[in-house]
Amino acid sequence: MSKRNVATAILIALATTPTIAAAENDSGLYLGAGAGRFNVEIDDVDDVTDTIGSFDADDTTFKAFAGWRFNPYLGVELDYIDLGNPEDVIDGRRVSADVNGFAPYLVGTLPVGPVELFAKAGYLFYDVKVDVDDLDIQDDSNEDFVYGAGIGLTMFEHLHARLEYEVIDIGEVDDANALWVSAAWRF
Numbered sequence: 001m002s003k004r005n006v007a008t009a010i011l012i013a014l015a016t017t018p019t020i021a022a023a024e025n026d027s028g029l030y031l032g033a034g035a036g037r038f039n040v041e042i043d044d045v046d047d048v049t050d051t052i053g054s055f056d057a058d059d060t061t062f063k064a065f066a067g068w069r070f071n072p073y074l075g076v077e078l079d080y081i082d083l084g085n086p087e088d089v090i091d092g093r094r095v096s097a098d099v100n101g102f103a104p105y106l107v108g109t110l111p112v113g114p115v116e117l118f119a120k121a122g123y124l125f126y127d128v129k130v131d132v133d134d135l136d137i138q139d140d141s142n143e144d145f146v147y148g149a150g151i152g153l154t155m156f157e158h159l160h161a162r163l164e165y166e167v168i169d170i171g172e173v174d175d176a177n178a179l180w181v182s183a184a185w186r187f
Contacts, residue, residue, distance in 0.1 A: 026072040030160065033064045034182025038083040040097050041175040042130075055095055059084030061178055067107065069186075077105040077120065083168075083178065093133050099170065101126030103146055114153060116162075121147040124168055145169045150180075160184045 038061040042054065061084045067077035080102055087096035105122035124146040130138035150164030161183050168176040 032184025036180035057086035
């Protein structure tokens with residue numbers, strides 16, 4: 001099933017939920033978790049492509065987050081992100097990439113009827129490790145810009161479900177992005 005079909009099905013399910021309630025908690029603390037799909041492409045990074053050639057893989061990813069909404073339009077969030085361990089076989093060698101870390105964000109929200117559109121930007125402080133047949137060829141810590149956008153819906157007054165797309169501007173790879181489905185409890 002393609003990412004577009006999954007996203008469409010989730011949006012339809014959220015839009016037709018009969019117990020949607022207007023959020024009375026437009027500010028304050030929220031805690032949540034999410035799962036998604038992370039994709040990483042390496043095809044033009046000198047140190048890596050000299051060793052392994054091009055790499056394009058994805059894996060299941062997880063995150064836990066806490067945030068504070070100052071008002072219905074502006075908030076901050078801190079995520080712990082585990083981007084899984086995407087791997088591929090290139091010229092008979094198993095190549096894997098492992099990226100995880102913390103990301104503080106500034107979150108802007110636009111309430112539109114029962115849904116909220118949001119955009120967020122921050123920095124991912126991460127560890128990245130690239131292995132070829134279990135031998136480290138890249139093991140580094142760094143920080144890079146991360147940004148995303150999505151749509152959310154608050155149900156049962158406190159449960160906020162959201163669908164989100166993020167781009168992670170990791171210097172050691174050519175393209176890194178994630179599609180998330182997450183839920184948060186707004187206190």
